[in-house]
Amino acid sequence: MAVYTEVSDDELAAFAADYDIGRVTSCKGIAEGVENSNFLLQTERGTYILTLYEKRTRPDDLPFFLGLMDHLAGRGLACPTPVKGRDGTALRSLCGRPAAIVTFLSGMWPRRINPHHCAAVGEAMADMHRMGADFPLTRTNDLSVSGWRPLFEKARAGADAVSPGLTRIVLAELDHLESAWPAGLPTGLIHADLFPDNVFFLKDGGTGGEHLSGVIDFYFACTDILAYDVAVCLNAWCFEADGSFNVTKARMMLAAYRRRRPMDEAELAALPLLARGAAMRFLLTRLFDWLNTPADALVRRKDPLEYLHKLRFHQGLTGPGGYGLE
């Protein structure tokens, strides 16, 4: 949860006057997102999300992120649409920070994942990958394989205190990932952070079912191996709280994805390696945050060792069959 910047009523009224959204009737800081300040904004015209981009988001990346949301929403993906000001620009400034208003999406992220959620996220991810194919901008994934060793070096001094032997495990795995990381797989636009709290579902009336109503938080989106996005999701959606891997969830996610976007043999064969890399990425960023989050921060730190456990699971596989591939 995070609201780093307090927006005054007067500043907000002046800011909103540059849009065609009517008068502001309410603005409440919401406990979502750990990187930026987010507000649920109500106006005479509707409900929106106002985001103030804090220092961990590079201003140079914002045209990519906002342009991507605009592109995907225009193609029909259920994702926030940036709202443009009267001058036609969506990226504006408030309280000395870059700021944008996006449309509000109904739904709640699922706290208890079931296989149906995994199928729905597989389907939406495949749609997003296809829709992103003609997005003209690109952005390097600076949290991919070449970024991991430098990131670990910044956390190395504290690593073994978090878990004895962690340094040795990470260095050996980095050696492997750097030498074996696949080249030549299909690349494109990926979300790169498609965790459950970034996917909303809405319960259907009567039937008791639910459907995916939105994908949010494109602030790690980048141009990278498409199957790496799938690997991130295998880690984020298919492990149970007790650490066990739920092969039914993985099977349903992969099957739904492949119905919308077929994966070739090379992509499937690379999945265990990509999943190890995805586990390493979150292990390292969580380790770094664990060691560097001030004790009085308004953010709860996430356990890096959850991802050490996931890494070890993928290390133990002999092939993608471990994901229940049909």
Added chain:
Amino acid sequence: MAVYTEVSDDELAAFAADYDIGRVTSCKGIAEGVENSNFLLQTERGTYILTLYEKRTRPDDLPFFLGLMDHLAGRGLACPTPVKGRDGTALRSLCGRPAAIVTFLSGMWPRRINPHHCAAVGEAMADMHRMGADFPLTRTNDLSVSGWRPLFEKARAGADAVSPGLTRIVLAELDHLESAWPAGLPTGLIHADLFPDNVFFLKDGGTGGEHLSGVIDFYFACTDILAYDVAVCLNAWCFEADGSFNVTKARMMLAAYRRRRPMDEAELAALPLLARGAAMRFLLTRLFDWLNTPADALVRRKDPLEYLHKLRFHQGLTGPGGYGLE
């Protein structure tokens, strides 16, 4: 800011089904309130606030708080109305905690206070005092004069480290307050925490003006000296950020209050003493919180010394004329 309890989508859907508010379409933890977990809840029927009462709110007090909001809203005060479940009760349970849904109020609390805000809060406070006259329940103010010395004893060991000499100042003031605290003044229902972040204003279209749109957070409301509520507001609304007392704001607040509810001579004469007491109350609770808030808490601590400064201002007055009384 605070969201202490995470509510799952499934638990929420089951909880909401006991109300006649339609299906839940969104629920976001909001960064308001420091005592309880608050969520902005959207359903097919409208927008609501869902509150889960955490451990600092005594469950036995909840019928008083909810009954009071219901009473005041029924009398026409712009305040949240508790929403009753299908069985007619507003106080329910969610995630093992007492929970209630109240109506949503538009508006934002004023970050920069002007005299107009002070007049509006004076008027609303007087209305609330009159409307509360026939509310049948009572609740002792356990943060009034008899509660201050025991509260200070719990913080005494750390007091002088917060400000050298604080113990001596507080003990002398407690002696004075305990011996001089007035008896016989008009009592009734008071809010007891009517700070700017508990009062919403809504900007008017075109004119550039604004009007008071709501009073929230009745979780310190109690039965006590009515003029004590005024004294709390003199402290909360009429000091500038630099510590200076803005007599124009005080004059406008008091004049607006007295137009709606005349104050007798004894009440006016007691204002400086009541303001010293009100300053002591917030000095002590902030001091206690300062010393007892875990460093990793999700709440920002408020500076107790702001209230030491306010206490000293009132100590220096020779009578209520210092508040610009006309």
